[in-house]
Amino acid sequence: MRSEHYGRIRRTVFSSIDAAKAADQKHETVQREVDAIIRDTVRTENLPVTLSEQRLMGQEILHDMFGVGPIEPLLQDDSVTDIMVNGPDQVFVERYGKLELTPLKFRDNAHVINVAQRIASTVGRRVDETSPMVDARLQDGSRVNVVLPPLAIDGASISIRKFSRRDLTLARLAARGSLSGAMSRVLEIAAACRMNMVVSGGTGSGKTTLLNALSRHISAHERIVTIEDAAELQLQQPHVVRLETRLPNLEGTGQVTQGDLVRNALRMRPDRIILGETRGQEALDVLQAMNTGHDGSMTTLHSNSPRDALSRLESMVMMANGNLPLFTIRRQIASAVNLIIQVERMRDGTRKVTSIAEVAGMEGDVIVTQDLFHFSYDASSFDEEVRGSFDSTGLRPIFADRARYFGMENALIEAMRP
Template sequence: MIIRHPKKNLAAVAVSDVPAPPHNSRASTEPTSVQRAAPTRPVDTLGTQNRRLIRNQLYDQIDPLKAAALGRDALRQQVEAVIRKICDDSRLQLSRQEEQAVGEEMLNEMVGIGPIQPLLGDDSVNDILVNGAGQVFVERYGKLELSPITFIDEEHVFNTAQRIAAAVGRRIDEAHPMVDARLADGSRVNVITYPLAIDGTTISIRKFMRRNMSLDILAERGALSFEMAEVLKRGMLAKLNIVVSGGTGAGKTTLLNALSQNISDEDRVITIEDAAELQLQQRHVVRLETRPVSAEGTGKVDQRDLVRNALRMRPDRIILGEVRGGESFDMLQAMNTGHDGSLCTVHANTPRDAIMRLENMVMMAGMQLPLEAIRRQIASAVNLIVQVERMRDGGRRIVSITEVCGMENDVIQTQELYGFTTSSVDADGRLVGQFNASGQRPQFYTRHAHLFTGGQ
């Protein structure tokens, strides 16, 4: 057994990503396969001081340089042996269950992201929200609930945040108190710390969905009707430019993934995101990701830079994860110059609001275009606006499919094809409603009738 202190005759643990003791933030994190959460209550009964004592002594006895050969199961055995020796030396009385719980917690510290690592393996959890050391909330099925999981102290939370940032080459400290990052499994992470976060380091994780849902699966789950799914499939087949609109956590990325499943394997697709989340299955996909400014104040690459570069890469379709600035002008230009079938998302509460947001963001590009010219760009570029909403029962639904029909005078004309109407609330608090067709025939059905068999 390899140990840091041979005279103690303790088992050594070995992994390539063992973090340094709490005062050292240089180690990285590589989430590995996650097992079910170990019981958290037995760990909590130890008290903060004992948890800190075990953690610090364990790190003192780890030799990470000679440890890379051990797998998770072998590492678990070694960690539990070291913990047992620490408890004997310190006269801590732990049951077998408590030793296993502490061992699992320490294991998650070494090869994951600490106490919240088990939540990444829980498919019922969509969001993980750490509000300082004593509060970890999770979102399940659209509802927030307080988890029993806690951190030891603020230093523990901050050290975890530093490892998350270091894993993607970024830093979090008082000089750089905010950071956006991505875990190895694709989950998005936002961290904000002192002095901006007054009550302690806050970590917000939007989990990467391993299940890549299709439009049909979403329809089966009640997010839209099968008739609406068919309209969207035809829109993708006809290479319509589609804007997915909705609020935070409404399911825009999930819908974007579902729409992308209807892209031809023959198309060259370029995706542009702040944090890569899209799960395209096509064989010809190029993924681009923005880069923040470095510690030296250089090296920033934003979405507008990437959109401009993508136009030189011979794309058939461009998928922009989220439009929120001057890149909207370049995206509209791309949609108007032969890159049909492009997709993007925008934060807005209604389809009309989405159009207004696009207008405002084009103005942010500094092109000094008159409003009428901007509206004509939007009217000729965008074909469909799909509005998604996280409703008060936690359910995510497509509440509107709206077709952009062109310009009349200086107003963009639209027609709603489908909408969702709430009729009641059932005994469990779930909304009961209907997806309704407006009766309007989509204009693109006529323009692309040759593509559809058994047409409407």
């Protein structure tokens, strides 16, 4: 019964309220006004709509006016980590690492597009037929990707990676089974000792979460510059400068890339540069920054293993400058990167640090690495839950000498004991 009258009531509300002026008012004030219009409309037109249905209509209308439409409640649900809208009739979520279909729906494809355009406009970006793909973020920091038809064949697609309200630290990640206590301690020491670190993993493996946790062990006295396509890092230090890329305007000008921002950041007297994700030609600038006194810099990249991460870095540097000899590129990587931390999303939906590898230098023209920790699967267990152990190789880390400089050598050696 409610759906038969919802369209009429909604049109009455939107024709009675100036959405632009309402945006400047308190949420409670607009809510009272919307509820009053709904009550008057139901009474005047003698519509068979109950009080509970009226309240639900009011919430949906407010979500349409100020939020992200029918998926707004999912943003308030802390058990949801990802929201995926595949056209108006399919809304999936990820809970505890598993995908599930929700009963939520949009009115039509135009409704999805309207929500997508509102999200993009809040961060000064646009999404339409001429620019059908965009990365943006919500006010709470959640990351959003939008793809419109005709690229999205079955209707507009919205993918939201939610901003975690939980203050995740390395210790808490260890308590959740994402890594061991010893691994957590070694990473704490590495971050405090200003090691250059690359967090490697696949999509949704928890790279940004781990990067945020690592950043908590940066000294409060350091100046940090962060560079991202869509800002989502949550640094706690008092001296942080956040930079974000910019897409080209309608005339195709005005674009600012990650590489542009990295080069500019070098002129900003940073102690550390944190790049949200290295995915292209900016890799060369990042390596040069790591090699020119900006110790303790961090970034993430997509790869399946520490060795793959090194290969990807090589490829991205060659994209930036194809004239550089491969040996020179590898030598630059070997001198810039200290640790590669591999994270993986398991088949049971959990995220684990599967390897911590240290770059040990070069032998001939090959970059040499040594594993400090690795996750060993329990081959005898084939149930849904992934079982295994985090094992230390017992090797003395190469950065132990640097840890001595920071007064942490003994703690590092103790943490490495098998």
